Amino acid sequence: MKITRRTLALGGSSLAAGAALSVPLATPALAQNEPIRIGWLAALTGPSSAPGVGFNRGVLFAAEAINAAGGVKGRRIEIITRDTQGDPTKAVNATQEMISQLRVHAIWGPTNSGESLAVTAIMARAKMPNIHPCVVDSLIDERRYPNAFRITPSNTQWDDAVRSYCLTRVKAKKVAVIGDTTGYGVSAVNASVAAFQRDKAEVVYKANIDATQPDVTPDMLRARNAGAEAIVFWSVSTGLIARLLNTRANMNWDVPFVGHPAMSSGEVGSLVERPSNWEKVYAIGYRSCSYDASGNLPPRTAELVQRLSGKVNLQDTLLWWVASAVDAVQLIAKAVEATNSTAKEAIIEYWNGLKNYPGYYGTYTYSPTQHNGYPTEEVVMSAANSAKNGAFALAPGY
Amino acid sequence: MLASIIASGLAVGAVYALIGITYNTMFATSRVMSFTAGQLGMLGGVFGSLFALRLGLPILPALVLTLACCALIGVVTEIVAVRPVLKSLDQHLYVLTTLAVALLIQHTTAMEWSTEPQPFPRVLDLGSGIWDEKYWLPVVVCILTILSLEYLYRYTLVGRAFVAIAEDNFAARALGLPERNLRIASYALAGAIGALAGFAGGQLLLAFFANGPLLNFYGFIPVALGGLGNNRGAVIGGFLLGLYQQAANFLVGGIFSSVAVFTLFIIVLLAAPQGMFGAQAVRRV
Numbered sequence: 001m002k003i004t005r006r007t008l009a010l011g012g013s014s015l016a017a018g019a020a021l022s023v024p025l026a027t028p029a030l031a032q033n034e035p036i037r038i039g040w041l042a043a044l045t046g047p048s049s050a051p052g053v054g055f056n057r058g059v060l061f062a063a064e065a066i067n068a069a070g071g072v073k074g075r076r077i078e079i080i081t082r083d084t085q086g087d088p089t090k091a092v093n094a095t096q097e098m099i100s101q102l103r104v105h106a107i108w109g110p111t112n113s114g115e116s117l118a119v120t121a122i123m124a125r126a127k128m129p130n131i132h133p134c135v136v137d138s139l140i141d142e143r144r145y146p147n148a149f150r151i152t153p154s155n156t157q158w159d160d161a162v163r164s165y166c167l168t169r170v171k172a173k174k175v176a177v178i179g180d181t182t183g184y185g186v187s188a189v190n191a192s193v194a195a196f197q198r199d200k201a202e203v204v205y206k207a208n209i210d211a212t213q214p215d216v217t218p219d220m221l222r223a224r225n226a227g228a229e230a231i232v233f234w235s236v237s238t239g240l241i242a243r244l245l246n247t248r249a250n251m252n253w254d255v256p257f258v259g260h261p262a263m264s265s266g267e268v269g270s271l272v273e274r275p276s277n278w279e280k281v282y283a284i285g286y287r288s289c290s291y292d293a294s295g296n297l298p299p300r301t302a303e304l305v306q307r308l309s310g311k312v313n314l315q316d317t318l319l320w321w322v323a324s325a326v327d328a329v330q331l332i333a334k335a336v337e338a339t340n341s342t343a344k345e346a347i348i349e350y351w352n353g354l355k356n357y358p359g360y361y362g363t364y365t366y367s368p369t370q371h372n373g374y375p376t377e378e379v380v381m382s383a384a385n386s387a388k389n390g391a392f393a394l395a396p397g398y
Numbered sequence: 399m400l401a402s403i404i405a406s407g408l409a410v411g412a413v414y415a416l417i418g419i420t421y422n423t424m425f426a427t428s429r430v431m432s433f434t435a436g437q438l439g440m441l442g443g444v445f446g447s448l449f450a451l452r453l454g455l456p457i458l459p460a461l462v463l464t465l466a467c468c469a470l471i472g473v474v475t476e477i478v479a480v481r482p483v484l485k486s487l488d489q490h491l492y493v494l495t496t497l498a499v500a501l502l503i504q505h506t507t508a509m510e511w512s513t514e515p516q517p518f519p520r521v522l523d524l525g526s527g528i529w530d531e532k533y534w535l536p537v538v539v540c541i542l543t544i545l546s547l548e549y550l551y552r553y554t555l556v557g558r559a560f561v562a563i564a565e566d567n568f569a570a571r572a573l574g575l576p577e578r579n580l581r582i583a584s585y586a587l588a589g590a591i592g593a594l595a596g597f598a599g600g601q602l603l604l605a606f607f608a609n610g611p612l613l614n615f616y617g618f619i620p621v622a623l624g625g626l627g628n629n630r631g632a633v634i635g636g637f638l639l640g641l642y643q644q645a646a647n648f649l650v651g652g653i654f655s656s657v658a659v660f661t662l663f664i665i666v667l668l669a670a671p672q673g674m675f676g677a678q679a680v681r682r683v
Binding site: 005038045046048049180181182186208209212213214215217219222238239241250265267270271327332 | 527598609644
């Protein structure tokens with residue numbers, strides 16, 4: 001069709017009219033009463049779903065509690081959940097949906113580092129306020145991802161806690177470092193070995209064992225022959241953990257295992273040949289979720305457990321999953337409350353100013369140059385076989 | 399240490415050999431390479447743990463039920479994934495269909511059973527150390543299976559009918575052998591053998607859904623090494639593979655052991671493409 005001045009004028013004016021009509025739709029007059037939409041990227045089914053299920057309980061409890069108390073300045077919390085099944089592709093799709101179509105105000109999750117690695121850049125591009133519990137170090141970069149905040153310790157902080165326990169409380173001068181053959185296992189073992197060597201400790205044996213290797217006797221024999229006084233362990237594979245512990249018992253060796261929290265999971269309990277095989281295993285835990293020598297939780301966590309009893313089942317999950325999720329929802333709610341706005345920049349700026357914020361799971365401090373907010377002092381070692389209502393007893397030496 | 403490598407090498411080798419026999423049994427009567435063999439092995443362990451531990455049945459009924467369930471799954475595989483593609487074997491559609499069934503089995507198990515390895519019960523509770531039941535049971539089961547299959551194929555009518563179908567499909571049908579029923583029976587038999595592999599190896603491999611693809615890969619190597627359709631070759635190939643894999647785990651460590659295994663596999667196949675023992679069994683006329 002021939003383009004004439006007439007068509008240009010008609011087209012231009014209809015475009016302008018359309019734009020003028022749509023502007024009020026983009027900023028509705030009821031903005032101040034609309035619910036606070038929190039996106040929740042959860043691996044609720046599939047592998048690595050146990051943490052997701054635990055976090056979910058905390059998320060739903062916190063949202064319900066806030067809404068029952070009248071919401072945040074009258075605004076309800078709305079949790080929008082997407083089950084990513086631990087699949088990075090699904091996580092990416094869900095994140096795009098949350099950013100573009102659902103227009104959430106902040107996102108909690110994903111729950112696995114693999115998924116988080118896939119979505120971090122997307123969230124950064126959209127400047128979406130994001131809190132997540134994933135440990136891989138590279139997920140937090142205050143320059144590239146100024147919108148991303150970590151609620152848990154980083155892998156380096158885990159490594160620091162394990163190393164400090166081995167050197168100062170177990171007093172081991174020679175250690176063996178063992179991991180699985182996944183990307184996480186290889187990088188965690190390498191980082192751990194380098195850190196031990198920097199601290200002038202001797203790493204007498206370093207190994208990456210395939211998680212499906214049916215017999216780990218040769219590896220354990222070599223560790224013992226090298227004189228290891230402690231075994232530092234980095235893997236989530238409960239089958240591998242059980243095989244190592246059973247082999248340790250069959251060798252009549254009582255070397256302590258120190259490392260990844262997966263060693264304290266219930267599956268290990270059902271896979272060891274005898275309950276005594278699970279002794280002298282110290283897994284990463286958190287002071288807030290640990291019983292002291294008299295069997296008491298710290299007062300703030302005890303209060304949370306009191307509020308959860310009857311509503312949230314803690315028997316088959318970990319307390320820190322529930323507690324950290326409660327903290328995450330409350331951090332978002334508090335940000336909206338303090339800044340009276342759900343604008344992304346406002347929420348991020350509020351989080352950047354938090355100092356010693358008293359959460360249930362930890363005491364968080366964030367700044368524009370530090371988005372790893374969990375204090376390393378609160379990472380402790382737990383006796384792996386001491387789970388009770390999702391919390392653990394402190395390992396000996398604290 | 400050497401004793402430990404030999405014990406575990408022979409044990410996993412026996413499991414791989416049994417999966418190789420599963421592949422061969424399914425191939426023999428249908429000329430189809432069914433990629434569900436490894437999943438049947440995985441299910442042997444999962445069902446064994448389900449019946450014996452979760453449902454608390456005594457070990458023998460649990461074994462029988464496991465064999466029955468996996469035989470049923472073998473039959474279902476034949477109906478769903480094999481029969482429709484038999485007409486166009488040269489297009490290799492069976493790769494798609496059997497792989498699809500294998501993935502279905504794997505993911506259903508992950509969702510319904512658990513994504514973490516579950517314990518497998520003690521079967522006879524005999525032996526300890528390197529003479530522990532988890533090392534000698536798979537080897538004994540493998541030897542018994544191969545002897546039983548030899549007996550079946552040589553001295554029983556049904557077994558000889560299987561061999562007839564495998565050797566010359568048209569001649570067998572011309573002689574009046576019920577080809578379809580024999581094929582269904584051989585898939586049921588293959589299912590039972592796979593279940594036996596998983597059940598015997600359950601204490602080593604645990605009841606874990608990820609064993610499926612693992613056994614698929616490592617169970618295929620004895621088949622390739624021993625020649626497709628050759629059970630004895632599969633057994634020898636399986637034991638050699640198991641020993642080599644455990645030695646590689648020990649020598650080069652977990653990350654590179656699978657590299658070592660597949661490198662050797664490629665070298666062997668380049669040197670002897672028909673497998674170590676040749677493809678065609680010599681037929682006496």
